Amino acid sequence: MKKPFVIIGGPTACGKTAMSIELAKRIDGEIISADSMQVYHFMDIGTAKVTEAEKQGVPHYLVDELYPDEEYNVMIFQQKAKIYMDQIWGKGKIPILVGGTGFYINALLYDNDFTETENDTSFRKACYAQAKNEGPEALFQRLEKVDPEYAKIIHANNIKRVARALEYHFLTGEKFSKHNAEQKQKESPYNAAVIILTMEREKLYERIDYRVDLMMEQGLLDEVKNLLEKGYSPGLVSMQGLGYKEFVPYFQGECSLNEAVAQLKKGTRHFAKRQLTWFRRQIDGLWVDLSKTDFPMAMTDILDYLKEKNILE
Structure with a gap:
């Protein structure tokens, strides 16, 4: 009998964190991050990493497990995530994979x-x-x-x-x-339910711009500065992530702070667009448009979908 497995994907800034934590509380689940950046220490603000308060007691895995100069790739992710899935099932709970890195999601879903x-x-x-x-x-x-x-x-x-x-x-x-x-x-080796969160492009772009402004207020610039001062090279794969690479030219005197922020907003919007394109082409599941429904209704639809997939009774 296939074991239950829930996936919540979608573009950046669409509300995956809040939805996944509420769902975990509803179905007695624990969360595994499918984000290629949140795994790193010291990279909190720029990755919109879930905070302890936001977790509301729900265990999270593959968050803050590596340092920015350590290698992280799809195979390492897959190996670690499968270990955590077994631990979660061993507790009688349901693993919930959450993130926007579609390549990682597919790797686990189909055991590539x-x-x-x-x-x-x-x-x-x-x-x-x-x-x-x-x-x-x-x-x-x-x-x-x-x-x-x-x-x-x-x-x-x-x-x-x-x-x-x-x-x-x-x-x-x-x-x-x-x-x-x-x-x-390929057929997934799990009894998997895939939920893709989305919203109208203009609303999503507004949320992205707001999120970047909030990150700046929270101290994103100091976070990047501290990483550079710790000796983490701008050439590292981790430092090429959105929210970090845009500010290196600023610190090198090659652009203004406003230009760096504008570049981050633009880059994040483009990234979200590519994420949506990827999910549409690569993966099937329940699409939830959060610009056309409210949070409680979306949760009701998701729970109904999990019942259809025989993950919930």
Whole structure:
């Protein structure tokens, strides 16, 4: 009998944290983060990391488990998440995977096999070096040539994902987009229910702009400064995340603070758009438009969906 597994995905700033915590309280669940940035210590404000108060006592995993200079990739995520899922089921509870990193979600949902391409990191490191020396765009142009379909759903600055796709093509001769499509055809080993939160684009963009302004009030600039002062290089994969890379030019005297903030808002809006595109193309589930329903009604729809999927009685 397949074990129950709930996933809440969606674009940044759409309300996943609040919804997942309320759902965990309703169904006796515990939360695993599918966010590629919240796993790092010292990166709290820029990642919109869930606070202890917000958790309301609900256990969270894969939050604050690594330092910014430690490697984190889809295989490490998958291995750690599966261990936590077993622990949660062992307590008689339901694991709830929450985040906007669709690649990570798919990896766990379909138990994708990455071992054949994750053991040798030499090609990946060469890609990182090229991005550092020539700029992310040079690396991205290579991806556009070998896998234009995949290039359409990720950003040129997402060096880790670009390198990953190039590495897969180099090692297997196949397009990463083709690999993802094949993995999607697999049946999940779990009794999984996928919930995708969304909202009208203009409302989502307003929330993103408001969130960035709030982050600045909360001390995002000092957070980035402290990371740099701790010796974490701007070239680290973690420091290339949204909310961090935009402020390095400011500290280097290459742009004004207003320009850095504007760039963060713009980059986050583009990121949210790509997230929605990814979820529409890659994953099936219950879509909940939070611009057309209120929180209680959305929760009712989600609970009804979990009953349909035989996760709740």
